[in-house]
Amino acid sequence: MNFRIISALVLRYLFLYTRSPMRLVELVFWPVVDLVVWGNVTVFIQRNTNPAFGNEILFLLGAMILWDIMFRAQQGVAISFLEDVWTRNLLNVFVAPVRATEYVSATFIVGMLRITVTAVVLSLISWFGYSFNIFQLEWWLIPFFANLMLFGWSLGMISTALILRWGQAAESLAWAIPFFFQPVVAVFYPVQDMPAWSQPIAWCFPPTYIFEGMRDVMKTGTMKWDYLWYAAALNIVFMALAGWLFLWILNLTRKRGLLTKFATQ
Amino acid sequence: MPAPDAREIILEARDLTREFDGVKALDRFSFQLHRGEVLGLLGANGAGKTTAMNCLLGLTLPTSGDIFAFGLPLQKHRIAILQRANFSSAYTALPGNLLVGQNLIVFAKIYGVREPKKKIAELMELLEISHLAKRVTGQLSAGESTRVNLVKAFLNDPELLMLDEPTASLDPDIADKVRKVVRKVQRERNIGILYTSHNMRDIEEVCDRVIFLHKGKIVCEGTPTDIVAQSSSATLEDVFIKIARDGEIIDEPQKDKAP
Numbered sequence: 001m002n003f004r005i006i007s008a009l010v011l012r013y014l015f016l017y018t019r020s021p022m023r024l025v026e027l028v029f030w031p032v033v034d035l036v037v038w039g040n041v042t043v044f045i046q047r048n049t050n051p052a053f054g055n056e057i058l059f060l061l062g063a064m065i066l067w068d069i070m071f072r073a074q075q076g077v078a079i080s081f082l083e084d085v086w087t088r089n090l091l092n093v094f095v096a097p098v099r100a101t102e103y104v105s106a107t108f109i110v111g112m113l114r115i116t117v118t119a120v121v122l123s124l125i126s127w128f129g130y131s132f133n134i135f136q137l138e139w140w141l142i143p144f145f146a147n148l149m150l151f152g153w154s155l156g157m158i159s160t161a162l163i164l165r166w167g168q169a170a171e172s173l174a175w176a177i178p179f180f181f182q183p184v185v186a187v188f189y190p191v192q193d194m195p196a197w198s199q200p201i202a203w204c205f206p207p208t209y210i211f212e213g214m215r216d217v218m219k220t221g222t223m224k225w226d227y228l229w230y231a232a233a234l235n236i237v238f239m240a241l242a243g244w245l246f247l248w249i250l251n252l253t254r255k256r257g258l259l260t261k262f263a264t265q
Numbered sequence: 266m267p268a269p270d271a272r273e274i275i276l277e278a279r280d281l282t283r284e285f286d287g288v289k290a291l292d293r294f295s296f297q298l299h300r301g302e303v304l305g306l307l308g309a310n311g312a313g314k315t316t317a318m319n320c321l322l323g324l325t326l327p328t329s330g331d332i333f334a335f336g337l338p339l340q341k342h343r344i345a346i347l348q349r350a351n352f353s354s355a356y357t358a359l360p361g362n363l364l365v366g367q368n369l370i371v372f373a374k375i376y377g378v379r380e381p382k383k384k385i386a387e388l389m390e391l392l393e394i395s396h397l398a399k400r401v402t403g404q405l406s407a408g409e410s411t412r413v414n415l416v417k418a419f420l421n422d423p424e425l426l427m428l429d430e431p432t433a434s435l436d437p438d439i440a441d442k443v444r445k446v447v448r449k450v451q452r453e454r455n456i457g458i459l460y461t462s463h464n465m466r467d468i469e470e471v472c473d474r475v476i477f478l479h480k481g482k483i484v485c486e487g488t489p490t491d492i493v494a495q496s497s498s499a500t501l502e503d504v505f506i507k508i509a510r511d512g513e514i515i516d517e518p519q520k521d522k523a524p
Binding site: 004005007008009011012015016019020083084087088089091092094095096097098099254255257259260 | 283285315316319322323324325326344345347348351352354357358359360361362363364367368370371372374375376377401417
């Protein structure tokens with residue numbers, strides 16, 4: 001891995017964001033829309049239920065913010081790749097001395113930067129608009145962010161691999177893939193309230209442990225350490241599988257001669 | 266028989282075959298490119314030029330055969346080889362939403378160019394596009410865009426350069442300037458260039474030697490003058506048309522008379 005090359009690729013994305021203010025708006029606009037909708041729903045429920053549940057329901061805002069962390073991490077990888085496709089730059093990158101691992105690492109970093117921007121904006125709005133302080137999660141926030149980011153990166157690699165294989169026809173997967181997982185990873189409701197058949201499926205994915213953990217921390221101030229270990233271990237498995245899938249499909253596109261068709265279409 | 270070229274071989278294909286769904290786009294294609302030589306790869310659409318170029322860049326894997334650059338097998342040493350090579354095509358673009366200078370800085374950093382700003386300024390001056398540094402890449406004309414791509418291609422002082430139709434869609438004036446600059450830089454730096462074009466003026470002016478491909482196979486090779494002399498055609502363009510239509514360079518009756 002060559003860090004000079006990774007930093008050059010990250011620089012290219014930073015130039016892109018400074019040259020295209022609309023991309024910065026996109027980083028903030030949809031998360032803010034989501035936050036306002038969920039914030040208003042939370043306020044509505046709080047006013048029309050008993051105080052204990054009303055207090056508890058605040059986890060919806062925490063869930064929304066953490067979900068967005070994962071989503072932005074996935075987008076950082078998938079959209080960065082699509083930027084190269086849209087600008088017909090992919091061939092220039094693949095004929096430069098850039099390893100696939102360096103390319104993917106640069107998209108990870110872009111994902112992290114996107115998360116930072118989104119998280120800061122959402123934290124401020126949720127605090128000032130809805131009196132919800134995400135930092136009540138204290139130090140737990142760090143492993144929560146890290147695990148969700150890792151899962152987002154895995155999904156980003158899977159999305160990129162599928163787009164590489166099926167071309168621009170599969171572009172919508174860049175946005176859709178995280179939402180395939182949303183119903184089963186217990187973002188806005190506890191696992192125990194999900195249908196019995198879906199509960200074992202939920203526990204197969206790292207975010208489930210994080211969202212369950214977040215609700216525990218908000219309720220009791222602590223959570224089961226086991227949850228963090230399971231999430232981390234599953235993330236290692238998902239990262240390895242996603243990385244393998246990406247490299248396998250990249251090699252497949254080279255074997256089938258699809259890479260150049262895709263890069264110049 | 267021409268004397269073998271004593272210069273170092275910097276790119277070599279040995280029996281390169283590439284099939285797509287059972288159809289051979291390249292069929293036992295072999296060639297050598299020497300340091301300081303400009304080799305033209307010619308052929309009609311579908312003759313196998315682009316497939317060959319893609320295989321040589323490692324973008325497409327050959328079905329069989331071997332590629333060596335600087336004496337190293339491409340499959341194993343792709344990154345090290347690409348560090349010493351570069352590529353420019355009329356069919357790729359640098360990101361249109363960035364400034365020209367930004368695009369070039371990114372690639373200069375990727376290639377690890379020392380004093381990248383100075384290097385970019387020198388090359389832009391050479392290609393007479395210094396005034397474009399602050400322009401948005403996507404708003405450049407075809408001629409400007411081609412020259413920016415060439416700056417990118419020369420950034421790392423490549424020893425091996427692959428140019429895919431560099432003068433496509435350029436007006437005769439700009440095409441002439443591009444040819445002259447390519448030749449000048451190539452001679453000054455002793456670069457080996459693999460050059461594809463459908464413009465025979467390009468080929469005659471730039472290439473030391475050419476290879477004609479037809480249906481993935483080499484039909485003939487030699488200097489442009491030799492090839493015209495060997496054929497029953499008056500110009501290289503006529504040879505091109507003849508090969509594209511008949512797959513050979515000599516008319517049937519003349520072929521019978523040939524020793």
